[in-house]
Amino acid sequence: xxxxxxxxxxxxxxxxLLLLSCGRRFDVRPAGTGTDxxxxxxxxxxxxxxxxxxxxxxxxxxxxxGSRFTTVFSAGSLSVTLRGRxxxxxxxxxxRLMAAATGSDITVVSTYRGADGPVSWQWSxxxxxxxxxxxxxxxxxxxxxxxxxDLEIQERNLESFETRNISDWRHTGNHCMNxxxxxxxxxxxxxxxxxxxxxxxxxxxxxxxxxxxxxxxAMISPTVYGEIHPEGRFGVxxxxxxxxxxxAAFGRRxxxxxxxxDLCVADFDANRMMTFPETARKDVLETFPVFSADGRFxxxxxxxxxxxxxxxxxxxxSLVRRPFNAETGVLEGPADTVWSASQRGxxxxxxxxxxxxxxLLFTVAEYGTFPINHRECDLCLMDLTTGGIMDLNLVNxxxxxxxxxxxxxARWFVFASKRGDGLYGKPWFSHVSPDGSVTRPxxxxxxxxxxxxxxxRSFNVPDLGNAPVGFDAAEIGRIWKEVPAESFQ
Amino acid sequence: xxxxxxxAGIILAVALLAAGLSQCVFxxxxxxxxxxxxxxxxxxxEARKAWGHPDKDSEWAMGLAVEAALENWDxxxxxxxxxxxxxxxxxxxxxxxxxxxxxxxxxxxxxxxFERGLFLPVGAHSTPFQIGCAGDVWFALGYMPLAExxxxxxxxxxxxxxxxxxxxxxxxxxLVTGDLEAAxxxxxxxxxxxxxxxxxxxxxxxxxxxxYQLRIAEKRNLLPQLDLVHGMDQAQIALRIxxxxxxxxxxxxxxxxxxxLLTKDLDAFxxxxxxxxxxxxxxEEAMLIFLAAKGGMTEDNLNHYHISAxxxxxxxRFVSIYKRDNGSGRNLTQEFGKSYWxxxxxxxxxxxx
Numbered sequence: 143x144x145x146x147x148x149x150x151x152x153x154x155x156x157x158x159l160l161l162l163s164c165g166r167r168f169d170v171r172p173a174g175t176g177t178d179x180x181x182x183x184x185x186x187x188x189x190x191x192x193x194x195x196x197x198x199x200x201x202x203x204x205x206x207x208g209s210r211f212t213t214v215f216s217a218g219s220l221s222v223t224l225r226g227r228x229x230x231x232x233x234x235x236x237x238r239l240m241a242a243a244t245g246s247d248i249t250v251v252s253t254y255r256g257a258d259g260p261v262s263w264q265w266s267x268x269x270x271x272x273x274x275x276x277x278x279x280x281x282x283x284x285x286x287x288x289x290x291x292d293l294e295i296q297e298r299n300l301e302s303f304e305t306r307n308i309s310d311w312r313h314t315g316n317h318c319m320n321x322x323x324x325x326x327x328x329x330x331x332x333x334x335x336x337x338x339x340x341x342x343x344x345x346x347x348x349x350x351x352x353x354x355x356x357x358x359x360a361m362i363s364p365t366v367y368g369e370i371h372p373e374g375r376f377g378v379x380x381x382x383x384x385x386x387x388x389x390a391a392f393g394r395r396x397x398x399x400x401x402x403x404d405l406c407v408a409d410f411d412a413n414r415m416m417t418f419p420e421t422a423r424k425d426v427l428e429t430f431p432v433f434s435a436d437g438r439f440x441x442x443x444x445x446x447x448x449x450x451x452x453x454x455x456x457x458x459x460s461l462v463r464r465p466f467n468a469e470t471g472v473l474e475g476p477a478d479t480v481w482s483a484s485q486r487g488x489x490x491x492x493x494x495x496x497x498x499x500x501x502l503l504f505t506v507a508e509y510g511t512f513p514i515n516h517r518e519c520d521l522c523l524m525d526l527t528t529g530g531i532m533d534l535n536l537v538n539x540x541x542x543x544x545x546x547x548x549x550x551x552a553r554w555f556v557f558a559s560k561r562g563d564g565l566y567g568k569p570w571f572s573h574v575s576p577d578g579s580v581t582r583p584x585x586x587x588x589x590x591x592x593x594x595x596x597x598x599r600s601f602n603v604p605d606l607g608n609a610p611v612g613f614d615a616a617e618i619g620r621i622w623k624e625v626p627a628e629s630f631q
Numbered sequence: 632x633x634x635x636x637x638x639a640g641i642i643l644a645v646a647l648l649a650a651g652l653s654q655c656v657f658x659x660x661x662x663x664x665x666x667x668x669x670x671x672x673x674x675x676x677e678a679r680k681a682w683g684h685p686d687k688d689s690e691w692a693m694g695l696a697v698e699a700a701l702e703n704w705d706x707x708x709x710x711x712x713x714x715x716x717x718x719x720x721x722x723x724x725x726x727x728x729x730x731x732x733x734x735x736x737x738x739x740x741x742x743x744x745f746e747r748g749l750f751l752p753v754g755a756h757s758t759p760f761q762i763g764c765a766g767d768v769w770f771a772l773g774y775m776p777l778a779e780x781x782x783x784x785x786x787x788x789x790x791x792x793x794x795x796x797x798x799x800x801x802x803x804x805x806l807v808t809g810d811l812e813a814a815x816x817x818x819x820x821x822x823x824x825x826x827x828x829x830x831x832x833x834x835x836x837x838x839x840x841x842x843y844q845l846r847i848a849e850k851r852n853l854l855p856q857l858d859l860v861h862g863m864d865q866a867q868i869a870l871r872i873x874x875x876x877x878x879x880x881x882x883x884x885x886x887x888x889x890x891x892l893l894t895k896d897l898d899a900f901x902x903x904x905x906x907x908x909x910x911x912x913x914x915e916e917a918m919l920i921f922l923a924a925k926g927g928m929t930e931d932n933l934n935h936y937h938i939s940a941x942x943x944x945x946x947x948r949f950v951s952i953y954k955r956d957n958g959s960g961r962n963l964t965q966e967f968g969k970s971y972w973x974x975x976x977x978x979x980x981x982x983x984x
Binding site (some may be wrong): 168169170171172173176177178179284285286289290291292386387388389390391392393394395396397451454562563564565566595596598599 | 755774776777779780783784786787788792793805808809810811812813815816818819820822823832835836854855856857858859860861862863869872
């Protein structure tokens with residue numbers, strides 16, 4: 143072989159290898175009935191309602207034997223055709239489509255060649271003119287059992303695919319951190335916990351960050367679940383002695399219960415913790431406190447204490463509320479039962495009041511206080527003006543649907559659902575009309591439509607914000623290292 | 632100029648050759664390190680960064696983990712036979728014996744760090760390596776909640792937070808419990824991983840050959856039918872739950888009895904022991920201590936617990952030497968060092984544990 147031939151041959155070989163390596167596509171099998179990809183599309187955006195400012199809905203066809211996929215999107219006079227198994231939008235194309243479809247439907251025609259011949263069907267996407275708060279924070283965590291590694295809290299821009307870490311393990315010595323929550327969807331009022339040495343509750347008020355030790359000798363534990371008052375001065379929290387345990391059968395996996403739990407209020411201006419005899423009773427477990435939209439009430443879950451774990455399946459929480467004095471920070475009485483566990487024969491978790499004061503969204507499970515592993519756990523929407531329960535059949539699934547939060551205008555909510563694989567929570571969004579009707583939820587779109595196929599972490603406590611939080615992981619790292627935690631008395 | 636280029640070329644070639652040779656020598660010396668790295672989804676370089684340079688002990692421990700993940704129990708036995716007096720060695724020694732129905736018979740032939748040689752602790756003080764191995768025994772026993780938990784945690788603490796050894800286990804746990812939606816998530820990832828495609832394909836629902844169907848059916852037969860909520864480290868309860876569903880799960884019964892014996896809880900042992908379901912000279916030896924202490928050395932009891940005349944004679948000899956030497960074990964070690972009697976009277980738990 144001559145030298146030139148050798149060079150040519152080598153070049154050809156390299157090019158072939160390059161082509162082979164580039165050409166390998168993600169194999170979508172297994173798919174179909176009984177798998178976590180039962181729909182012909184993933185994510186299944188069929189007949190969903192989306193906000194007009196959402197990032198492109200990229201998806202793929204799940205039929206492993208299909209070929210020659212064509213998808214035609216039409217809205218008004220605009221028509222866009224995309225070819226291939228993976229439907230991935232160019233930003234400009236998507237923006238044009240959204241502009242043409244806002245307030246109406248996008249009609250979609252999907253066609254491909256299946257194993258048994260041509261397949262074609264039409265579906266639609268409704269584009270709501272109600273914009274969604276553009277920022278979503280969540281903790282990325284592997285399904286764990288008391289332990290963690292490499293935790294991150296991210297903030298995702300819902301109008302694009304931009305993601306940034308607002309706290310992560312790299313900057314905080316791989317300590318545990320709990321989920322970030324906005325107050326009423328506000329980017330300038332939020333908090334989360336850094337646990338362990340150097341940690342504390344990180345409070346973000348108007349862009350100023352503070353590290354707080356929200357614990358007092360009278361409390362049974364540091365604060366755990368809670369929320370910031372709409373005016374920003376107070377926070378209401380539960381203190382919980384949390385016990386993890388395992389189910390033996392029926393794929394129920396991990397169970398978590400409280401051996402004890404009480405409520406307390408933190409005054410962020412006076413660095414003061416307040417506990418109350420009515421919510422510190424040993425015979426009653428109180429948890430998941432939140433404020434009403436006007437800040438005049440605290441909603442929380444309460445259950446009669448029982449021998450645990452022996453009677454875990456009889457531990458049911460009612461939804462109750464107490465008046466809150468926003469001048470003094472005192473949790474007053476008497477408690478008013480809003481949703482009775484004994485009457486409903488179920489247990490309530492995670493109440494969240496909509497910022498417009500109209501709705502209360504919570505989750506209902508058969509029992510207990512750890513719904514993420516309860517397949518039967520569903521979202522429930524209460525009209526606070528009538529006490530009536532709205533129909534959420536369109537929203538709920540056969541897997542755990544929980545950890546929800548409201549957009550600042552109460553037109554959208556996000557929740558973590560384990561639909562599909564049943565193991566990994568993902569953020570789903572649903573629209574709420576003024577009359578309380580809800581829409582079929584859609585999954586957070588990703589740039590790579592196969593993103594969720596290989597994702598081995600859950601999106602924990604997705605929380606909507608109307609503006610970016612004014613800090614990042616590096617700043618949190620500096621606070622963790624350099625700023626001493628303020629004590630509370 | 633040309634000569635200089637040639638020399639540079641030769642130097643480069645020699646350097647490359649040396650690097651290649653060094654890599655070859657490394658791979659020949661530490662084949663399990665490479666395979667364990669591959670099972671954890673990391674390159675050799677990443678593995679060295681995460682776990683440091685291997686030595687003989689870590690290579691041996693990784694060998695146990697690699698072969699156990701592939702269920703090559705003869706190979707595990709062979710590796711475990713090189714006693715290193717480590718918890719991981721004992722754990723796999725016991726597991727490989729249990730797979731052959733010899734857990735009890737061979738228990739006292741080896742270093743036994745009390746119950747930690749049966750179940751590796753999973754907690755704040757456990758190493759990631761231990762956690763990654765802890766689920767092997769639960770999967771073998773048929774207790775999927777803990778097998779799945781330990782695979783999840785093994786993956787959580789692995790350098791790349793993934794790896795075929797964990798994904799395969801997670802897929803199989805869910806295939807056994809019938810959660811095909813969860814299993815399909817892992818099978819799809821494996822199907823797209825080099826070296827795992829065929830393994831995954833053979834396990835897609837609807838693609839199982841008769842041998843695999845039998846394997847899943849056997850595992851499903853062991854699944855608990857009664858749901859109880861128990862603590863994360865309550866191995867005895869988990870074993871009793873298994874036995875509550877299927878009292879013929881001999882492996883679970885042997886693990887429970889050996890747990891009782893290694894923790895020297897003879898009352899629990901007697902409560903759990905049913906001589907019609909399992910037998911071993913170990914159990915005979917333990918029963919003799921109990922019967923002697925409770926004044927129950929009757930003909931009926933000896934017959935009921937299938938205690939042989941030979942074992943009884945050996946026990947009497949052990950007791951006479953023990954009494955003669957005022958409780959000293961110096962004249963017992965050679966003859967009785969591998970008996971349960973010796974373990975019961977002389978094994979001391981390491982305070983560090």
